[in-house]
Amino acid sequence: xxxAGLALxxxxxxxxxxxxxxxxxxxxxLSMFIWVNKITGSEPSTLQNINIMNHYIGMKAIEPDSIxxxxxxxxxxxxxxxxxxxxxWLNKWQANLVWLxxxxxxxxxxxxxxxxxxxxxxxxxxxxxxxxxxxxxxxPPLIGKKIILNFTALSWPQLGSLFMTxxxxxxxxxxxxxxxxxxxxx
Amino acid sequence: xxxxxxxxxFVLSLVLGLMASCGGNKSGAGGPLGAGDAAQxxxxxxxxxxxxxxxxSGGFSGQVSVYGLPSGRLLKVIPVFSLDAEKAWGFNDETKxxxxxxxxxxxxxxxHHPELSQTDGVPDGRWLFIxxxxxxxxxxxxxxxxxxxxxxxxxxxxxxxxxxxTTPNTDxxxxxxxxxxxxxxxxxxxxxxxxxxxxxxxxxxIADDGRMDIAFQILMPGFNYDLAHSGKGPSDGWMFFSSYNxxxxxxxxxxxxxxxxxxxxxxxxxxxxxxxxxDGKFEEMNSPYMVNFYDEHTHMATxxxxxxxxxxxxxxxxxxxxxxxxxxxxxxxxxxxxxxYIVGSGKLSADLTVHxxxxxxxxxxxxxxxxxxxxxxxxNFDATLxxxxxxxxxxxxxxxxxNNGNAYTSFFISxxxxxxxxxxxEVLDRAPCYYSIGHLMVPGGDSKQPWGKYLLALNKITKDRxxxxxxxxxxxxxxxxxxxxKMQLILDFPTIGEPHYAQAIPxxxxxxxxxxxxxxxxxxxxxxxxxxxxxxxTREGNVVRIYLTTIRSHxxxxxxxxxxxxxxxxxxxxxxxxxxxxxxxxxxxxxxxxELLIMPGQTESNVWYPKYEGVIPFYCTDFCSALHQEMQGxxxxxxxxxxxxxxxxxxxDE
Ligand SMILES: [Cu+2]
Numbered sequence: 001x002x003x004a005g006l007a008l009x010x011x012x013x014x015x016x017x018x019x020x021x022x023x024x025x026x027x028x029x030l031s032m033f034i035w036v037n038k039i040t041g042s043e044p045s046t047l048q049n050i051n052i053m054n055h056y057i058g059m060k061a062i063e064p065d066s067i068x069x070x071x072x073x074x075x076x077x078x079x080x081x082x083x084x085x086x087x088x089w090l091n092k093w094q095a096n097l098v099w100l101x102x103x104x105x106x107x108x109x110x111x112x113x114x115x116x117x118x119x120x121x122x123x124x125x126x127x128x129x130x131x132x133x134x135x136x137x138x139x140p141p142l143i144g145k146k147i148i149l150n151f152t153a154l155s156w157p158q159l160g161s162l163f164m165t166x167x168x169x170x171x172x173x174x175x176x177x178x179x180x181x182x183x184x185x186x
Numbered sequence: 187x188x189x190x191x192x193x194x195x196f197v198l199s200l201v202l203g204l205m206a207s208c209g210g211n212k213s214g215a216g217g218p219l220g221a222g223d224a225a226q227x228x229x230x231x232x233x234x235x236x237x238x239x240x241x242x243s244g245g246f247s248g249q250v251s252v253y254g255l256p257s258g259r260l261l262k263v264i265p266v267f268s269l270d271a272e273k274a275w276g277f278n279d280e281t282k283x284x285x286x287x288x289x290x291x292x293x294x295x296x297x298h299h300p301e302l303s304q305t306d307g308v309p310d311g312r313w314l315f316i317x318x319x320x321x322x323x324x325x326x327x328x329x330x331x332x333x334x335x336x337x338x339x340x341x342x343x344x345x346x347x348x349x350x351x352t353t354p355n356t357d358x359x360x361x362x363x364x365x366x367x368x369x370x371x372x373x374x375x376x377x378x379x380x381x382x383x384x385x386x387x388x389x390x391x392i393a394d395d396g397r398m399d400i401a402f403q404i405l406m407p408g409f410n411y412d413l414a415h416s417g418k419g420p421s422d423g424w425m426f427f428s429s430y431n432x433x434x435x436x437x438x439x440x441x442x443x444x445x446x447x448x449x450x451x452x453x454x455x456x457x458x459x460x461x462x463x464x465d466g467k468f469e470e471m472n473s474p475y476m477v478n479f480y481d482e483h484t485h486m487a488t489x490x491x492x493x494x495x496x497x498x499x500x501x502x503x504x505x506x507x508x509x510x511x512x513x514x515x516x517x518x519x520x521x522x523x524x525x526x527y528i529v530g531s532g533k534l535s536a537d538l539t540v541h542x543x544x545x546x547x548x549x550x551x552x553x554x555x556x557x558x559x560x561x562x563x564x565x566n567f568d569a570t571l572x573x574x575x576x577x578x579x580x581x582x583x584x585x586x587x588x589n590n591g592n593a594y595t596s597f598f599i600s601x602x603x604x605x606x607x608x609x610x611x612e613v614l615d616r617a618p619c620y621y622s623i624g625h626l627m628v629p630g631g632d633s634k635q636p637w638g639k640y641l642l643a644l645n646k647i648t649k650d651r652x653x654x655x656x657x658x659x660x661x662x663x664x665x666x667x668x669x670x671x672k673m674q675l676i677l678d679f680p681t682i683g684e685p686h687y688a689q690a691i692p693x694x695x696x697x698x699x700x701x702x703x704x705x706x707x708x709x710x711x712x713x714x715x716x717x718x719x720x721x722x723x724t725r726e727g728n729v730v731r732i733y734l735t736t737i738r739s740h741x742x743x744x745x746x747x748x749x750x751x752x753x754x755x756x757x758x759x760x761x762x763x764x765x766x767x768x769x770x771x772x773x774x775x776x777x778x779x780x781e782l783l784i785m786p787g788q789t790e791s792n793v794w795y796p797k798y799e800g801v802i803p804f805y806c807t808d809f810c811s812a813l814h815q816e817m818q819g820x821x822x823x824x825x826x827x828x829x830x831x832x833x834x835x836x837x838x839d840e
Contacts, residue, residue: 045703045764052738052765056812130739130813 004170005084014159058129093178100171224676230257247683258679267295271780283487298686307354307634311696322346341473342386366408380434383408419525423457430515450509501561518584531582542572573611586631588638621647629690702766704787711789713758736770738811744819748832771807
């Protein structure tokens with residue numbers, strides 16, 4: 001459980017997700033990184049440049065400050081990590097299982113939430129946009145590749161998400177290990 | 187050979203040259219087979235990069251053009267000494283001070299010799315220097331932005347031709363004068379030139395940040411100092427200037443200044459001059475000059491006047507200057523990569539005279555002097571002579587070197603390049619030029635470690651090389667592959683202005699240092715606005731300032747009211763973009779100035795004097811985006827004295 005907690009803390013050191021927009025005019029692509037508490041770009045001005053592109057189709061500007069998840073998500077992870085450390089000390093596999101189930105639930109919820117944001121940015125467009133194409137939505141893929149007008153959008157999880165997955169795996173291991181030990185002792 | 191026979195030869199070769207060029211017998215890359223080979227050598231596939239950046243002086247265009255080699259593709263024209271309406275150079279408030287001199291604002295000059303800064307005798311890609319020949323100045327171009335960032339004026343100089351040649355670590359760039367003049371200037375009869383006129387050789391110090399200052403000037407006899415090159419390796423610490431008109435004549439120089447069989451290469455011990463200055467052995471002379479500096483953070487140039495220079499009289503300090511007799515009005519003075527050989531090109535001669543630095547030192551030690559001019563020892567010609575290149579050509583001008591111990595000399599009159607071996611003086615190859623080559627350039631060919639590979643011929647006469655374009659033709663550059671034993675002509679391309687000299691550097695050395703944008707948060711321009719929330723219009727009397735921003739695809743504000751006929755309207759336009767290659771332009775109808783072309787993160791300003799009432803449009807001149815055409819606005823101009831309220835907006839209706 002200790003390792004599971006540490007893996008969660010490592011989520012702060014790496015982005016969770018990466019969305020890259022590729023077009024001929026952007027030979028290196030415009031990459032946006034989503035972290036537990038911020039959104040960054042491949043260069044300091046990338047977010048501004050993506051927003052400039054998006055304003056032509058009427059997409060809302062991506063402003064990290066106005067996304068509440070980026071404010072509170074970090075505390076949830078800290079709480080999960082803190083609980084993991086506590087559970088490591090308690091060494092009760094049933095408690096570990098409860099922790100794991102809630103974490104997996106939270107993870108699934110986060111991905112769904114991410115999808116909702118993408119849906120919102122992609123569909124909730126300014127009716128006065130300069131470029132309007134009937135029936136067109138600009139939602140980037142949750143995972144994988146999608147062609148949106150002149151851009152190819154790529155969306156892939158990053159190390160941060162992998163550490164969360166690792167934490168879940170470690171949590172699962174601790175549950176199994178705990179049950180096995182219990183049986184031996186019992 | 188007497189004077190008359192030289193002149194006859196000159197006329198004959200001109201006639202022959204003209205006949206050759208009028209005959210329509212065009213020569214080129216050596217027939218069909220050679221042409222295919224040449225095409226491959228210069229082919230840079232779409233999206234690929236050239237191996238070298240080449241910097242060609244613009245001559246009478248006053249600018250520097252940057253080409254890729256071997257493709258010959260034009261990459262950029264850098265405005266330096268001449269107005270450039272395209273880039274607002276000398277038109278916007280920010281760059282006007284760059285062209286200020288003690289004579290006032292000067293919109294043009296004649297730029298001859300680009301010179302890359304060096305570290306340990308090798309071009310390092312920090313800066314490019316270039317001289318203004320007419321109103322003596324030196325400019326410094328920053329090679330992270332390819333922009334001119336400093337221009338220093340040279341007092342006591344006239345005809346800044348032997349300039350700006352660097353010492354091996356860019357401690358100094360030198361600037362000799364090709365006209366002798368009274369120093370200090372005064373009203374005196376022209377025909378009292380001899381013995382009275384002087385020539386100043388300026389040593390311009392280059393600080394670690396590139397800033398220029400005149401460290402000292404050496405006052406020389408009034409000969410015409412034509413070109414220069416620094417010693418290196420064993421000859422480091424010495425600077426060599428070629429000279430002509432040691433006859434000191436002031437009229438019909440083509441005859442009068444060709445009388446002496448030999449003129450001089452002046453060897454200057456600049457380390458000693460440096461020490462003299464440190465020891466206080468100089469005279470401070472009141473001679474004001476201007477220094478113009480462009481600050482990348484304020485995006486603005488300022489002019490400063492400095493009042494005096496430290497001067498050293500050459501004749502007063504034994505050991506400071508020696509003259510080496512060199513036949514036939516030497517033009518180029520070129521030092522081989524080892525630093526041992528000093529090549530003088532007597533421009534009315536068939537031969538090259540090569541002096542040895544070792545022998546020069548020995549002759550100085552032995553006081554082997556054949557004469558003295560104005561107190562300066564003239565070394566015995568035979569004592570310093572290392573060899574003569576019997577070229578078989580006529581009219582040698584300049585020599586560059588490769589990385590295999592070979593030298594290449596341009597011959598104007600016989601219109602060819604002669605390749606010869608340093609040390610044996612044996613001629614190895616010759617290649618015709620189309621037509622009448624001036625300078626030539628091998629990448630790093632004037633440095634301690636030439637990169638070799640290519641040779642660029644900078645020709646003075648074009649004639650029939652390209653599709654005809656009326657009487658005025660662009661000058662021709664020709665690229666040779668010199669990697670084999672024989673020089674092979676592989677490309678011919680037209681240039682901008684009249685390239686005199688050129689420099690080249692491997693692309694790898696400077697490609698990574700290129701700036702893509704200016705950071706908006708570092709913009710310290712006094713009239714910058716960093717977001718659309720800050721835009722405003724202010725009035726003080728009849729001076730109106732409009733603080734505008736640009737971002738794809740609109741101005742803020744784009745509607746402005748409250749301007750009156752007779753106002754002086756300043757536009758301060760900040761480009762809020764932070765993306766590579768997204769400049770915006772700005773132009774307003776009736777402005778008696780150029781457009782503005784503003785790079786991301788930059789602020790530029792110009793002035794408009796509205797003359798008539800009405801609603802006047804302005805727009806973005808750079809195709810910035812899909813809605814570039816919509817990037818436009820209006821300014822309402824009301825009657826003089828009507829005092830309308832200042833109003834501005836974007837996206838609303840008031
Ligand atoms: Cu624009």
